[in-house]
Amino acid sequence: MLALRLWMTAFMAQRASSFAPHPSARVRNAAPAFKLPPLSLFGKKNDDPVVEFVEDPPPTEVYASRMSAADGADLSSSGVVDTDLTTEPSPSPSRPSFAEETDYDVIVVGGGCAGLGTALMLTKTFGLDDSRVLVVERGEKVGTSFRAWPEEMRFISPSFNQQGWTQSFDLNSICWGTSPASLLRAEHPSGEEYALYLEAIAEQSGLQVRAGTEVTDIEDAGEKKEGDRPPGPFRVNLKETSGSQAEATVSSRYIVWAAGEFQFPKDKRTMTYVYKEGEENTGKPKVRFNDMFPGAELCLHNSHVRSWAKLPGDDFLLIGGYESGVDAAYNLAKAGKTCRMVASTPTWCLQTGDPSSELAPYTAARLREVLAPDFSPRPKLFAPLEVVAVVEAKEGGYDVAARWKGAEPEFNDRGLGFKIEEAGNADSLVTLRTPEPPILCTGFEGSVVAQAADLFHFPTPDQEKKSCVGNGPLLTRDDESTRVPGVFLVGPSVTHGELSFCFVYKFRQRFAVVADAICQGLGMDTRAAVEECRRQDMYLDNFATCEDGCGDMC
Ligand SMILES: Cc1cc2nc3c(=O)[nH]c(=O)nc-3n(C[C@H](O)[C@H](O)[C@H](O)COP(=O)(O)OP(=O)(O)OC[C@H]3O[C@@H](n4cnc5c(N)ncnc54)[C@H](O)[C@@H]3O)c2cc1C
Known part of the structure; x- marks a missing residue:
């Protein structure tokens, strides 16, 4: 019941929003025909600092208080085993401070393919100023989870640069106009290679990426009533993952959760939902962790x-x-x-x-x-x-x-x-x-449950929806949390009905839906950008097409 009410509130408020830009949004004209210049693997590194770190952030009520890596087995003695998938081992150089811009329209948590793809969509296609969007990445560089793949592992979805000749484009691309196949000369890139593709995009697009930094808490700054558009602001606590481990607090109107699903190995326990029949969904995921099997x-x-x-x-x-x-x-x-x-x-x-x-x-x-x-x-x-x-x-x-x-x-x-x-x-x-x-070889637990359970409602068994790594959280039709308006989910844990947006070619088609909702909330006219995304096969709001699989025929 609660979930439905919140869904309706968020949806109605959004549709009612006017096109008058929110004062904090620095709106450019949307650039519908945006195309990245040809990517090169030798792009200039952008070391501009974007956040000032202070040692002691004030303690406040938090939505998401458990944003640290899941515990991993200590198996490092073999020399070919890495026990920590979430951070790079080398210490990062200390980052200079940058005090001018601590207020953003959008903070994207995670610099993997979903986070970068959404940030590009917001800035390059929908026209939000680069300075208004901050991508925060826990690893030392974007694409951290891909760098953790075994050397021999390869993408299973093939890359091929068919842009221009077909309706769609490279299945592993996160942005129209880019192709891992073309950049890497690889049909099935390794994790390391694909991370280079993401790095090239981040460096050459001018996105603001704060790497070596993790989002530790997201708090409601409490200035808005439920249903206000834009919602928030949220106070977002950041912490450097290496070096000085300094902390900082920034604020943002919107949060995009893009922290990935393949970092928390399912190695000791399995997770089941434990709602009883007829029990009301209180919003908290009631999960029981069982030992996987003895030994x-x-x-x-x-x-x-x-x-x-x-x-x-x-x-x-x-x-x-x-x-x-x-x-x-x-x-x-x-x-x-x-x-x-x-x-x-x-x-x-x-x-x-x-x-x-x-x-x-x-x-x-x-x-x-x-x-x-x-x-x-x-x-x-x-x-x-x-x-x-x-x-x-x-x-x-x-x-x-x-x-x-x-x-x-x-x-x-x-x-x-x-x-x-x-x-x-x-x-x-x-x-x-x-x-x-x-x-x-038992798979992973998702980052939403592991790190951000307080930001989302989870389904009861009768609402169960399978994502790649278990049950995805409940979302509005714009992939906004039904629990905390202003928080959006992108990436493989997005589900709608029976549909699970596991792979890059699937979940990239929701970046524009999220960008559209956010930019409308900020008072921008998004119509040209949406039209362009539809032409690029990057705006999926009609799920009927996905249900036409060929399993019965082929
Ligand atoms: C072995 C393997 C093979 C795969 N093969 C394919 C394939 O062939 N085709 C395909 O389409 N997909 C494939 N996938 C799935 C694909 O890797 C994922 O769908 C994709 O990585 C999801 O992108 P993402 O941006 O959501 O997550 P990620 O790429 O994991 O990015 C999330 C980022 O968030 C960061 N982060 C996490 N928590 C925080 C925090 N609190 N603060 C700041 N940063 C944080 C992480 O460091 C990470 O860089 C494969 C996955 C695996 C594991």
């Missing part, structure tokens, strides 16, 4: 591996058989290492019609390559087999106990020829011994 703490999460080839050992057991499990199996096999993959679902047999919820063709092709009869060492696939416990074996190594599940009708190889090991009877147990810590 999960003995395992290594795949996101901690920097290189499969350099990982010590030559015989591995992988737990989880979706994209990251298959990626690990492929790269271990290519490095000449033996591996077994235990998967509760044979994902290579599933056809869902949604390209981001079935194994990507690129991944399937690589799996076929290492399963070919003449390939050695060929990975062994066990499915549908669910791990129930891991224990250290007395003789050394680890015993992985697992239970066979029954075959489901949708497990259909469709003649694609993925050779897997013979399955046991349903519910029978099997124990597999492995010399190295088993590797968890």
Whole structure:
């Protein structure tokens, strides 16, 4: 009930807003035909400081008070394992102060593809002045989460510069007029390469990015009544992530939450929502964290591996058989290492019609390559087999106990020829011994629940909506929080109904929807920019088109 009321309030207020610019908005004429100049990898670095840091920010009531990285296993001894995905190890140089601009129209939390894409949309397409938008990035550079990928990992969605010849453009591009394929000469970029693409955009577009800085709290400055447009201002507390760890407070009319979904490894616990039937949604996500399975703490999460080839050992057991499990199996096999993959679902047999919820063709092709009869060492696939416990074996190594599940009708190889090991009877147990810590390819918990749960309402089971990493928060049709008006969500945890905006080519189409709502709230005329975005295939407000998947036909 509460969620619905807030949705209506925000929606009605926004539609009622006039086109008189808010006094704080420095409005330029929207530049609908904006195109970045050709990107180069050797752009000049913009070191302009944008925030003055002080040592002691005043304590106040906070919306989001838990914005620190999730705890990670201490596995750093191998030398190829990185325990902290959220910060870079090297200390940052201290940043000079810049006291003039501590008030913004928009603060974007996170300098990954969603944060940068939205900031570009706001400034270059909708015409908000660059000085009014600040992107805050916890890592030392933009694209931090991509730099944490194992060396061998590649984008599964292909990059190709088809702009101009088709309705759309490079699937991995965050901004019309740019193409990772063209910049990097790579069809399936590595994480490091893609981070260079993001860096080139950030440096050459003139966006204000405050790197090496994390948003620690977002507070309501309490000057507006509910429903006022623009809402806020919010007071945003910032802290340097290295060096002096100085703190600062800035204010902003709007917040765009773009802190990503792939930084908090699911390695010790699983998360379930625990609303009881008929219970009112009070807004707080009621989640229960259960141990994943006994012994999960003995395992290594795949996101901690920097290189499969350099990982010590030559015989591995992988737990989880979706994209990251298959990626690990492929790269271990290519490095000449033996591996077994235990998967509760044979994902290579599933056809869902949604390209981001079935194994990507690129991944399937690589799996076929290492399963070919003449390939050695060929990975062994066990499915549908669910791990129930891991224990250290007395003789050394680890015993992985697992239970066979029954075959489901949708497990259909469709003649694609993925050779897997013979399955046991349903519910029978099997124990597999492995010399190295088993590797968890079990996915991630999202940043919204991990860091910003107080900014959003979460669905009850009857409203359940699956995002890539679990349940996405409730959003208005403009991707604004139903709980805190003025806070927007961009990136892979955006969901609408059954639709999950997991991949870059999906969630980039919502940047303009968010920019439109914000700029209208600031009193700008957005019509030309919206029209341009529609032409660029960058304004998705009609979800009927997404439901036309070809799963049943192809
Ligand atoms: C292994 C792997 C393979 C993938 N392959 C593909 C693919 O082929 N195609 C595809 O489209 N997608 C792919 N994805 C998904 C894609 O990486 C994500 O959808 C994308 O990174 C989401 O972008 P984002 O900007 O929301 O998050 P991120 O890119 O993770 O950016 C979030 C940023 O926020 C920063 N941050 C977090 N908290 C704070 C804070 N409190 N203050 C300041 N900064 C903060 C982080 O440091 C990070 O840089 C893949 C993901 C993984 C893990």
